[in-house]
Amino acid sequence: MTQGRLQDGQGRRIEYLRLSVTDRCDFRCVYCMAEDMTFLPRAQILSLEELERIARLFVAQGVRKIRLTGGEPLVRRGIVDLCERISAIDGLDELVMTTNGSQLDKLAQPLADAGVKRLNISLDSLQADKFKAITRTGELSQVLAGIEAARKAGFERTKLNVVVMKGRNHDEVNALTDFALQRGLDITFIEEMPLGNVGRERGEAFCSSAEVREMISQHHSLIESSETSGGPARYLRVEGYPESRIGFISPHSHNFCDTCNRVRLTTEGRLLLCLGHENALDMRELVRRHPDTDEPIQDALERALQHKPARHEFAVDGEVQVLRFMNATGG
Numbered sequence: 001m002t003q004g005r006l007q008d009g010q011g012r013r014i015e016y017l018r019l020s021v022t023d024r025c026d027f028r029c030v031y032c033m034a035e036d037m038t039f040l041p042r043a044q045i046l047s048l049e050e051l052e053r054i055a056r057l058f059v060a061q062g063v064r065k066i067r068l069t070g071g072e073p074l075v076r077r078g079i080v081d082l083c084e085r086i087s088a089i090d091g092l093d094e095l096v097m098t099t100n101g102s103q104l105d106k107l108a109q110p111l112a113d114a115g116v117k118r119l120n121i122s123l124d125s126l127q128a129d130k131f132k133a134i135t136r137t138g139e140l141s142q143v144l145a146g147i148e149a150a151r152k153a154g155f156e157r158t159k160l161n162v163v164v165m166k167g168r169n170h171d172e173v174n175a176l177t178d179f180a181l182q183r184g185l186d187i188t189f190i191e192e193m194p195l196g197n198v199g200r201e202r203g204e205a206f207c208s209s210a211e212v213r214e215m216i217s218q219h220h221s222l223i224e225s226s227e228t229s230g231g232p233a234r235y236l237r238v239e240g241y242p243e244s245r246i247g248f249i250s251p252h253s254h255n256f257c258d259t260c261n262r263v264r265l266t267t268e269g270r271l272l273l274c275l276g277h278e279n280a281l282d283m284r285e286l287v288r289r290h291p292d293t294d295e296p297i298q299d300a301l302e303r304a305l306q307h308k309p310a311r312h313e314f315a316v317d318g319e320v321q322v323l324r325f326m327n328a329t330g331g
Contacts, residue, residue, distance in 0.1 A: 005062045006301070008273075008308035016065045016230055016262035017058045021051060021079060023267045025072040027100050028136035029124070031163050031192050035136055045267045048082050050287050054265060055086045057294050061301070064093040065230050068116075071267070074103035080110045087115025094118070094230070098161070102138065104146030112153040118229075119150050120188075123160045125169045126179060134168060151183060159186035159229075159247070164212055165205035173215045181220075181241045188233050188247035209248040216246065231262070257310065271301070273308040 006014035024039050025032075046054070055066055066086060073079055087095040097111065098120040104111075111119075123143060125131040131140040150158045160180050164170050173189065180187035189212045192205065213236075216222065221239035228235070233247035264272040269284025281304040286297045 006058075006305060009306040010308065010310055012258075012260055012308075013062070014261060014263055014305065015063055016067070017055070017063045018067045018069055018262060018264040019051060019055060020069050020071065020265060020267040021046075021073045021082065022071040022076040024075055025070055025100070026075055026102055027072065027138045029100075029122075029138075029163075030134055030136065030168075031165065040268055046265075046269050046284060046287075048078050050269070050284070051082060052085050053287060054269075054283060055092075056089055057297060057301075059089050059091045060294075061298065064091070066092060066095050067120075068095070068097045069264075070098075072100050072102065073097055074099055074107055080107065080114050083111060083116050084114040096120070098122070099146075100135075100138065101143040101146035101150075105142065105149050108146065108149035108153040108155075112155055117155065118157045118159070119155050120159045120161050121147055121150065122163075123147070123176065123179075124162055125172055126175055127172070130169060130172075134165075147183075147185075151185075157186060157229075159188055161188050161190060163190045163192050164207040165192055166207045167205055170207045170212075170215075173212055174219050177216050177220070177246065180246075181238060181244050184241075184243035186245045186247065188249055190249040191251055209250040213248065222246070232260075260308075263305075263308070271304065273304065279307060279309070 008014060022045065028035050028037065058066070068079075068083065068086075070076070076082075083095060083097075086092070094117050095115055096118040097116050099122070101121040101123070104119075104121070108119075121143070124134045125140070128140045131138060131143075147158070147160075160176070162169070162173075162176055164173065177187060179185075189209065191207070191209060213222070220241075223237040223239060225235045225237050225245065227245065229247075231249075232251075233249050235245045235247045238244060238246060260274075265283060266272065266280075269282060269287070271281040271283045273279055273281070281300060283297070283301075286300055290296045
């Protein structure tokens with residue numbers, strides 16, 4: 001393998017690793033998992049030392065951005081220390097995290113001090129009862145306190161993530177937009193991804209990015225932007241709010257696969273080559289079989305990347321094709 005360069009069979013450079021540190025979460029969001037979940041036993045998940053080793057291996061091969069995900073990453077014991085160790089890896093440009101915000105009231109400042117540069121915080125409603133209905137177990141006040149703690153902690157940017165669903169929260173698009181703009185935060189609206197059978201028909205709640213943009217444009221003047229955060233979001237600026245950006249992640253209506261630069265590692269060590277396919281490389285087996293040398297792991301990774309699909313295929317004839325839940329996928 002050429003040192004410092006990962007490339008898939010489509011010629012796309014792989015520079016972004018989403019690293020799941022746990023499948024566990026203190027919420028049970030309706031788009032993410034079933035209400036009654038069984039989580040993985042400890043022996044099946046990667047240790048903190050294995051997570052750090054894999055992070056180092058990927059950075060040595062050209063990955064410049066790592067996002068820690070879950071489940072909810074902040075429920076993993078030792079997470080702040082892991083952040084400190086990964087952020088110090090020579091060659092890594094950026095360590096970022098996606099969180100539901102429930103633990104940020106006490107952990108935002110330690111995370112910033114440990115080298116986490118940016119946060120994505122899930123916020124699907126500003127109404128306490130609706131928030132509870134979507135998350136099943138979450139408390140809105142706890143998350144709002146976490147957002148305020150993040151604003152004070154000194155992260156380079158903090159972004160809110162909203163999964164938009166008709167009949168649940170699509171009527172809050174403008175309220176959520178204004179909440180972000182008034183606080184100098186970014187906000188990204190996400191089309192729901194059909195991963196796992198969550199006990200309902202997903203199509204009935206689907207709200208496209210174009211519909212969301214139209215709602216916002218009725219209240220704000222939107223300015224086209226070519227900015228990128230290194231992921232799939234497309235951004236707009238808002239007249240009068242220079243600190244904020246509005247993003248759209250549109251896996252259904254605006255396929256972004258041709259520029260895909262990322263892979264995902266699940267908490268049990270499966271390297272998912274594509275969010276919309278089940279093909280994967282068992283990194284856990286490799287790191288445990290080769291505790292003292294990285295070369296066989298690097299060779300297996302290079303071979304696997306040649307099979308990274310050209311594009312995702314979430315559903316065929318309306319049927320969900322990917323059966324794992326989002327918490328098992330890594331955000």
